[in-house]
Amino acid sequence: MIYAYAITAGAPPADVLDGAPGLADAPLAARTVEDVGAVYSRIERGPSPTREDILRHEQVIETLMRGRPLLPARFGTVLRDEAALDHLLTINHKGLAAGLDRIRGCVELGVRVMWDAAGTEVDEADHEPSPGATTGTAYLIVRAAQERRRRSTEARAGELAANLNRLLRPCAKDGVVRVLPSPQVVMAAAYLVPQDRTGEFRNRVTEAGAAFETLKLLCSGPWPPYHFVPELEVPRG
Amino acid sequence: MSSDVRTNFATDDEAQHALSPEHELTMLELLDRVLDKGVVLSGDITLSVADVDLVYVGLRVLLSSVEAARRRRGGDELPPSQVVAP
Numbered sequence: 001m002i003y004a005y006a007i008t009a010g011a012p013p014a015d016v017l018d019g020a021p022g023l024a025d026a027p028l029a030a031r032t033v034e035d036v037g038a039v040y041s042r043i044e045r046g047p048s049p050t051r052e053d054i055l056r057h058e059q060v061i062e063t064l065m066r067g068r069p070l071l072p073a074r075f076g077t078v079l080r081d082e083a084a085l086d087h088l089l090t091i092n093h094k095g096l097a098a099g100l101d102r103i104r105g106c107v108e109l110g111v112r113v114m115w116d117a118a119g120t121e122v123d124e125a126d127h128e129p130s131p132g133a134t135t136g137t138a139y140l141i142v143r144a145a146q147e148r149r150r151r152s153t154e155a156r157a158g159e160l161a162a163n164l165n166r167l168l169r170p171c172a173k174d175g176v177v178r179v180l181p182s183p184q185v186v187m188a189a190a191y192l193v194p195q196d197r198t199g200e201f202r203n204r205v206t207e208a209g210a211a212f213e214t215l216k217l218l219c220s221g222p223w224p225p226y227h228f229v230p231e232l233e234v235p236r237g
Numbered sequence: 238m239s240s241d242v243r244t245n246f247a248t249d250d251e252a253q254h255a256l257s258p259e260h261e262l263t264m265l266e267l268l269d270r271v272l273d274k275g276v277v278l279s280g281d282i283t284l285s286v287a288d289v290d291l292v293y294v295g296l297r298v299l300l301s302s303v304e305a306a307r308r309r310r311g312g313d314e315l316p317p318s319q320v321v322a323p
Contacts, residue, residue, distance in 0.1 A: 007276055024301065054271055073277075074271070074272070074273075074274065076272075077275075077276075085278075086319075087265075088278050114290055223267075224270075226275045232278065
């Protein structure tokens with residue numbers, strides 16, 4: 001079996017491949033179809049979702065992405081052999097080449113926005129009616145109040161996310177925004193940012209943090225462009 | 238209020254990511270990407286949904302442990318909303 005880490009523009013140089021051991025310290029290798037490459041290593045067994053394997057997957061990709069366009073593979077991508085990899089590169093060549101062009105010169109930055117403690121919209125007591133209101137009209141009144149609060153929270157989160165996105169999006173080539181992915185998180189977003197604008201982007205996050213005092217903003221990255229990869233034709237089964 | 242976390246899993250020692258709540262949040266950011274995004278080259282992604290859930294459950298427990306340790310030390314406490322999994 002082989003384990004795929006990333007799609008690259010051409011094949012990475014041998015010294016780069018030699019400098020980044022793969023899962024279980026297996027050496028990396030590369031295949032190319034025309035100008036599109038793939039980096040992989042041979043494995044004896046499938047990867048486990050352990051901290052060690054996940055970090056190794058990320059370490060390999062971050063090493064490979066220095067100085068070259070790269071599309072990271074999802075963790076757990078296992079193929080039968082090199083011939084299967086060549087086949088996938090061939091049938092998806094156009095989409096992969098376009099995907100590499102799209103992210104060329106860019107990195108992904110993450111922005112996670114949480115309600116701050118003082119401004120939290122989360123109230124665990126809201127999740128269920130109180131024991132004393134479990135029957136009849138009282139129950140329905142509690143449920144109606146909860147529904148009003150839920151809608152109000154959703155509206156407020158949507159408005160905040162739109163305002164933040166208006167501030168950050170102009171610094172980016174593309175963006176993916178999820179509003180209220182969990183009760184504690186107002187917005188989880190990923191932006192594809194040109195490398196020469198990452199400083200400007202981070203400054204805007206800092207400005208937003210100062211402007212929205214009831215929110216906690218976390219800017220992470222630079223990441224490989226996980227959110228900005230093409231969908232491919234994949235043989236199933 | 239904002240925080241800026243520079244990720245560099247290629248060179249950082251793993252120990253640096255072990256206990257800081259912000260690094261654990263960054264680990265969650267990493268999991269969101271590695272397990273759920275990226276190019277799908279194969280129809281045989283080897284992880285089951287249950288496996289992925291277990292990774293998240295493990296991190297939730299770790300985050301809780303970090304926060305409890307901080308409270309016991311009387312250190313700067315982050316509000317609970319900052320240390321929960323997405």
